[in-house]
Amino acid sequence: MVDEPDRLLPIANVGRIMKQILPPSAKISKEAKQTMQDCATEFISFVTGEASDKCHKENRKTVNGDDICWALGALGLDNYAEAIVRYLHKYREAEREKASSRNKATCRSSPEKDEKSSEDKSGQPPQQTEAPTARLAS
Amino acid sequence: MATSKKPKEAENKKKSNSTPVKETKNPIKRPDKKASATKKPDKSKPKSKPKPKSKPDNNKNKSSNGTLVESEVIADLSATTESKEQENGNKSNTNVKPNKRKQKEKKEEGEEEESKMCRFPMRRIKRIIKSEDSRMAVSQDVVFLVNKATEKFLEEFCEDGYKCSVEDRKKSLSYKHLATVVHGQSRYDFLSDYVPEKIKAEDALKETNLTETGAG
Numbered sequence: 001m002v003d004e005p006d007r008l009l010p011i012a013n014v015g016r017i018m019k020q021i022l023p024p025s026a027k028i029s030k031e032a033k034q035t036m037q038d039c040a041t042e043f044i045s046f047v048t049g050e051a052s053d054k055c056h057k058e059n060r061k062t063v064n065g066d067d068i069c070w071a072l073g074a075l076g077l078d079n080y081a082e083a084i085v086r087y088l089h090k091y092r093e094a095e096r097e098k099a100s101s102r103n104k105a106t107c108r109s110s111p112e113k114d115e116k117s118s119e120d121k122s123g124q125p126p127q128q129t130e131a132p133t134a135r136l137a138s
Numbered sequence: 139m140a141t142s143k144k145p146k147e148a149e150n151k152k153k154s155n156s157t158p159v160k161e162t163k164n165p166i167k168r169p170d171k172k173a174s175a176t177k178k179p180d181k182s183k184p185k186s187k188p189k190p191k192s193k194p195d196n197n198k199n200k201s202s203n204g205t206l207v208e209s210e211v212i213a214d215l216s217a218t219t220e221s222k223e224q225e226n227g228n229k230s231n232t233n234v235k236p237n238k239r240k241q242k243e244k245k246e247e248g249e250e251e252e253s254k255m256c257r258f259p260m261r262r263i264k265r266i267i268k269s270e271d272s273r274m275a276v277s278q279d280v281v282f283l284v285n286k287a288t289e290k291f292l293e294e295f296c297e298d299g300y301k302c303s304v305e306d307r308k309k310s311l312s313y314k315h316l317a318t319v320v321h322g323q324s325r326y327d328f329l330s331d332y333v334p335e336k337i338k339a340e341d342a343l344k345e346t347n348l349t350e351t352g353a354g
Binding site for chain 1: 295
């Protein structure tokens with residue numbers, strides 16, 4: 001059994017986003033906030049459902065960022081698709097930077113490994129992008 | 139007699155100045171505290187042990203400032219160790235704990251950076267995705283993208299709803315305005331079952347009577 005509050009996004013976060021968009025003089029009814037909460041949750045289910053259907057058809061077990069971008073375009077939400085593609089690239093760059101900083105931290109402890117890692121890094125970046133996706137599948 | 143007291147007072151003052159090594163170095167800490175207040179170190183504070191001597195931990199929260207903070211932290215650590223040795227005997231353990239705290243705080247900073255980028259809790263989004271399809275594995279970049287896409291969706295939906303309320307000459311955004319947006323634009327068709335338009339019972343009964351008479 002899943003509790004209803006856990007099934008939805010937190011209403012406080014939803015209300016905060018709405019307040020930032022609307023002018024300060026505007027008011028929001030409680031019913032409108034709850035409706036937005038429901039709609040946001042349904043949006044998530046809608047997009048991820050489409051992406052997971054695509055993965056099932058292609059016999060894949062893991063949904064990735066490209067599937068989400070495709071789903072947004074397929075569902076007629078092109079406005080979001082373009083921005084989300086950009087976010088995806090930024091996120092992957094950030095992950096690469098994190099991975100390289102972690103490698104540097106481990107290399108500091110062992111200077112011998114530094115030489116090897118510097119040689120390997122030239123060939124490894126594509127693998128590093130796959131690593132985060134492989135780790136966190138649950 | 140009064141003159142004899144003065145040198146004692148001076149000696150006492152000297153003693154008081156010698157022992158509190160903390161005081162000489164605390165002013166250095168204070169500007170760092172202000173910097174930390176802007177960067178929300180409070181999340182890490184409850185996780186660290188609530189000791190009054192946890193001041194070096196506050197400085198560690200500011201490691202994002204750069205190496206300067208680290209040097210001050212080292213100086214503070216040495217000062218605190220000296221002061222602790224004066225008060226208690228067992229202070230070797232505290233030198234080991236700050237290293238573990240640094241690692242935890244680095245992880246927390248990473249999580250905080252992600253939380254700053256994302257408006258909604260990642261776990262909640264993951265749960266919603268899992269409820270849609272439990273067999274499917276989801277990578278973390280998917281959760282991040284869904285977070286961002288939902289944020290964009292809410293912003294756009296809210297703007298459209300507000301335009302509707304302005305046309306209606308109302309200052310507050312209500313359910314009615316959202317319903318008219320959903321039924322007015324085709325891209326919100328997937329929400330038509332979740333945001334039905336409200337009609338009066340009379341109108342609903344009239345429609346059902348018409349359908350019945352039409353069928354009959």
